[in-house]
Amino acid sequence: MGEPRPEVLRLEGITRDFGEGEARTQVLRGVDFTLRRGEFAALMGPSGSGKSTLLHIMGLLDRPTSGRILLGGEDTGAMDDDQLTRRRGTTLGFVFQFHHLLPGFTALENVMIPMAAAKGRLDASMLECGRALLDRVGLSARADNRVTTLSGGQAQRVAIARSLAMDPGIVLADEPTGNLDTQTADDVFSLLREVNQRQKVTFLVVTHDRRLAERTDRIIELVDGRIVSDQANER
């Protein structure tokens, strides 16, 4: 047996409450797990089980009510909002169900935005890098098209290219194929897998689709805000 792969993200006792007083709802009830470098994991669970909330907390978009998030071994609890944003921009990539691209911008500009936000300016090197990323997801021909002219599958590919713009260690994908037809969903999922294997990027993919989840290395199941199952996937 080889050396265990290094931890990239660890959650310890994560809870998340919404609302106040009697309207208070506990969405996450103590979640612990660890993601290791190069893992390709699926997060499954019924609607309302807290998957998206957990993903937002892991992605530093939201803060837990209690518990710790260790990103690359560093506790993020003491970071202020701007520090979290910078950390998010440089270490984490996101792919959302509805791609969430900026509609007034081209595919290439959308891919360049995380790089420009991190550097505070746009330069020629970003153009090159953006084109290379679009090439990797098979969309170099549509680089200068507005994203509103792209199909759902193409937009999701642009979103994947954008998530890789800062060469992140972890990509968090919230039902990235939920809005696509079966064939396109398969293609997009294959693309994620390919990036994972080629670049050793850690992926956590939220999905309802058991068929796609079966193609990952590990399936974590969340029910009522608790992890009820966390198993390596035998393929």
Place this chain on the structure above:
Amino acid sequence: MRFEVFIAVRYLKEGKAQTALVLGGTAVGVAVLIFLTALIGGLQRTLVAQTLSAQAHILVKAPERLARPLPASSAVADHVEKVPDRIRSIEQWQQVLESVRAIPGVVAATPTAAGSAFASRGPATKSVALRGIDPSTFSQVIEIVPKMKAGRFALEGTEAIIGTVLASDLGVAVGDKVRLATPEGRGDVFTIAGIFDLGNKDVNQRWVFVPLRSAQTLLDVPGGATTLEVKVAEIFEAERLAREIQRSYGLAADSWMEVNQQLLVGLRSQSASSWMIQALVVLAVTLGIASVLGVSVIQKSREIGILKATGTTTRTIQRIFLLEGAIVGAVGSVLGAVLGSAMALAFANLARGPTGAPLFPVDLTPGLFLGAATVAILTGTLAAWFPASRAARLDPAEVIRYG
């Protein structure tokens, strides 16, 4: 290119209708600022210039004689009658004149001997204001040479210069003779050397210039000067300098500001109302920009969330919207400057006097454009503050989840 500039410019280009509306509003606001300031500035400058065209900035006279109570009298006066005063010369006026000329801020000063007289030619007799002057120094105080309609502005021996209205009333032209006599009966015949038009009917009807020496004889003030007329460099400093002269020499000194108090009150009220209108325009522009950017922030909530999720900091988001406000202010001020200048020039061209000169001259100075642009950019940035802060506070998780 800076990231904030890239996003702000793109957002403005993207929302074409909104941007056009807010730019239009800002441009109209800036145009009103420029138009009003140029018009009121020009109007006030012309009014003051016209008022001072036939008036020295400061008139220095002999002090008023005061009624003195009888010595050792215990009576309490409830009414003091003014002493009837004859024409009196300023004592040692030559020395005073030299000292006044040396006061910093004084450009020129000239002595005059002034009093009432009658001008007659044949059966026509008119009451006039006789003014004995030294033409070379007088023309330094009142710009009269360019306003000569006939003849020349020079006086020798028994020559006189009169206004256009008096010339018409008496039916005289250059080279004709008129008799000038004081109520006391001293008189002489003068030859008309020139006819002026100072743009004031009363002045053109009543003023008669004769050599200082002739006036001294006619008014019985041998070698004297009843008034020193002073021109200053900065016209609104006239009152201060008049008080200084009064204090230093114990003479009566009246500035044009004191003589024309109603005009001054009028000018100040005009300025105040203009400022108030401009302040309301700036407020309207501020609210306009703030509301359009406010709507834009609501419309772009999801995009702001995406920008934050992909590494754009709160401060950068804030700067994007502040920049949008500043850009709207800057572009709006350029458009407004063009519109405001066109409005001001069109207005000046529409209203012309009988001579063809604009009735409402406009003051379009570089300072005005710079001022209007500064106000517009500051207004834009300030107006964007609230929407920008709102955008910066948006919770990315919430807007991504709920759109």
